[in-house]
Amino acid sequence: xxxxxxxxxxxxxxxxxxxxxxxxxxxxxxxxxxxxxxxxxxxxxxxxxxxxxxxxxxxxxxxxxxxxxxxxxxxxxxxxxxxxxxxxxxxxxxxxxxxxxxxxxxxxxxxxxxxxxxxxxxxxxxxxxxxxxxxxxxxxxxxxxxxxxxxxxxxxxxxxxxxxxxxxxxxxxxxxxxxxxxxxxxxxxxxxxxxxxxxxxxxxxxxxxxxxxxxxxxxxxxxxxxxxxxxxxxxxxxxxxxxxxxxxxxxxxxxxxxxxxxxxxxxxxxxxxxxxxxxxxxxxxxxxxxxxxxxxxxxxxxxxxxxxxxxxxxxxxxxxxxxxxxxxxxxxxxxxxxxxxxxxx
Numbered sequence: 001x002x003x004x005x006x007x008x009x010x011x012x013x014x015x016x017x018x019x020x021x022x023x024x025x026x027x028x029x030x031x032x033x034x035x036x037x038x039x040x041x042x043x044x045x046x047x048x049x050x051x052x053x054x055x056x057x058x059x060x061x062x063x064x065x066x067x068x069x070x071x072x073x074x075x076x077x078x079x080x081x082x083x084x085x086x087x088x089x090x091x092x093x094x095x096x097x098x099x100x101x102x103x104x105x106x107x108x109x110x111x112x113x114x115x116x117x118x119x120x121x122x123x124x125x126x127x128x129x130x131x132x133x134x135x136x137x138x139x140x141x142x143x144x145x146x147x148x149x150x151x152x153x154x155x156x157x158x159x160x161x162x163x164x165x166x167x168x169x170x171x172x173x174x175x176x177x178x179x180x181x182x183x184x185x186x187x188x189x190x191x192x193x194x195x196x197x198x199x200x201x202x203x204x205x206x207x208x209x210x211x212x213x214x215x216x217x218x219x220x221x222x223x224x225x226x227x228x229x230x231x232x233x234x235x236x237x238x239x240x241x242x243x244x245x246x247x248x249x250x251x252x253x254x255x256x257x258x259x260x261x262x263x264x265x266x267x268x269x270x271x272x273x274x275x276x277x278x279x280x281x282x283x284x285x286x287x288x289x290x291x292x293x294x295x296x297x298x299x300x301x302x303x304x305x306x307x308x309x310x311x312x313x314x315x316x317x318x319x320x321x322x323x324x325x326x327x328x329x330x331x332x333x334x335x336x337x338x339x340x341x342x343x344x345x
Contacts, residue, residue, distance in 0.1 A: 041113065046073045047085070048106045051099075055092035125324035126155035132168030132180035133160065136236070136260045137308065140279040141336070142181065148328045156321045164258070165235045172311060178322045180311040181329065183277070184235045192314040196333035199278045201236060201243075201304045204285070204295045208270030217298040219247040228263050228272035229253040236260070236306055240275045243304045268294050277306060308333070 046063060050070070053059040060067050078085050085099035095103060129149075133142060138160055149156055161168070161177055168180040169188055187193065203222075205211035210225060222244070229251070230237030237258070244251055254272045257263060260280060267274045268284070286293035310329060312318070318326065 041109070043073050043077050044106050044109060046070060047077055048103065048110060050074065050086075050093065051095065051103050123320050124155050125153040125321040127319055127321040128157045128159055129179075129321050129325045130159050130161065130177040131325070132171055132177040132182075133162060134165055134168075134182060134234070134260075135162060136277050136280050137181050137183065138162050139261070140282075141308070141332075144332055145325070145328050148332065149325060152328070153321070153324045156324060158325065164233070169311065172313070178312075178318070179326065182235065182309055182311060183306045184239055185309055185311055190314065192312050194310040194312075196308045196310055196329065197336050198305045198307050199336075201240060201275050201277050201306050202281065202297045203273060203300050204267055204276055204281050204297050205273035206268045206270040206294060207296075209267075209273050211273045211298050212296045214296075214298050217300050219244075219249045219300065222249050222251050222273075226272040227251050227253045228255045228257075228266045228274045230260060230263055230275070231256050231258040234258050234260075236277060239306055240304065243275075273298075275304065 046059070046065075049062055050056060050059045053062060056067055056070055056074075060070050063070065074086065081098070081102070083098040084096050085102060086093040087096060131142070142160065146158055146160075149158060161171070163171070165182045165185050168177060168182060169186060169191070171177045172180050172191060173188065181196070185193070203211070203217060211217055211221075230240060232238045232241040237256075255266060260276065263274050264276055264280055264284075266272060267276070281295050281297070283290075284293050284295040286296050310326065312326070
C-alpha cells in the first residue's frame with residue numbers, strides 16, 4: 001500500500017502554469033518637437049502685435065524686446081502649430097491663410113483677457129483691514145479715511161488699534177495688523193515705508209499763557225516759560241526733544257505725558273505752552289476766521305516738522321480690502337497739506 005501510495009504520488013504532475021500574458025510595453029517618451037498644440041498667452045500677444053504693427057521692427061518697440069527675441073518667439077509659435085504664419089518680404093510681413101485664421105482667434109482671446117483683467121480690478125473690497133496707529137493720527141486724520149471707505153467700500157471692516165509707534169512695528173512684523181500709519185516710525189528693513197505728508201509741530205499756548213498773542217518766540221524764551229510736553233518715549237515727543245537739543249535749549253516741563261490729547265487740554269487750560277502737531281490744534285487756533293480760538297500759534301525758527309508714514313510689508317501682496325484702504329489713505333493724504341492752517345492769519 002505504501003509503494004502504491006508512493007507510485008500514485010509520483011504520478012501526480014503539477015499543472016503547468018498558464019502562460020503569462022505579456023504586459024503592454026510602456027510607451028516610449030515623446031520627443032519634444034515643440035508641436036504640443038498649446039502656446040502661451042504671451043506668445044500669442046507677440047503675434048498680435050506683429051500683425052498690428054505690420055512687421056517685426058515696430059513690434060519690438062511696442063513690446064520692449066529685441067528683434068532676435070521676437071523672431072524666436074514667432075518661429076517657436078509656427079513650430080508649435082505646425083504651420084507657416086507669415087510671408088516674409090523685404091518691406092515687412094504678410095499673413096498666410098493660417099496666420100489670418102489665427103489672428104481672428106487671437107483677437108477674441110485678447111478681448112476675453114481684457115475682460116478678465118477688468119473683472120479682477122472691479123473685484124469688490126471685502127473683509128477686515130487691521131490698522132495700527134497713534135492717538136493723533138487716529139483721532140484727526142483716519143476718521144476721514146474711514147468715512148470714505150464706508151461710502152465707497154461698504155464691504156470692508158476697518159479695525160483700528162492704537163498703541164505706541166514701536167508696538168505697531170512689532171505688531172506688523174507679527175502679522176497682527178495689516179498696515180500702520182505712524183509719525184516718524186523706527187525703520188525695519190523688512191518693511192516698506194511711504195511718506196504720506198509732512199506737517200508742522202507748532203508751539204502753541206492757551207489764552208492765559210504769556211506766549212498767547214506773541215507772533216514770534218525766541219528759543220531762549222522757552223527755558224523760562226511754563227511748558228507741558230509729550231513724553232520723549234513717543235515719536236513726536238522724541239522729535240521735539242531732539243529739536244530743542246539742536247537749538248541748545250533746556251526745557252523743564254511742568255507735566256510730561258504720552259497722551260497727546262492730555263497735552264492739548266493742559267495747554268488750553270494755561271498750565272503751559274507746548275509743541276503739538278498741526279492736525280491736533282488746527283480747529284482751536286486763533287485765525288481770522290476763528291478769532292475766538294482757544295490756542296495761539298507762535299512762530300519759532302527754524303520750524304519743526306514731522307512725517308506721517310504708511311508702513312506695510314514690502315513683499316507680501318495686500319488683500320483687495322487692504323489695497324482699497326491704502327488707495328483712500330493716499331488720496332486723502334495728497335490733499336491734507338492744502339487743508340492745514342498755514343498761519344494765524
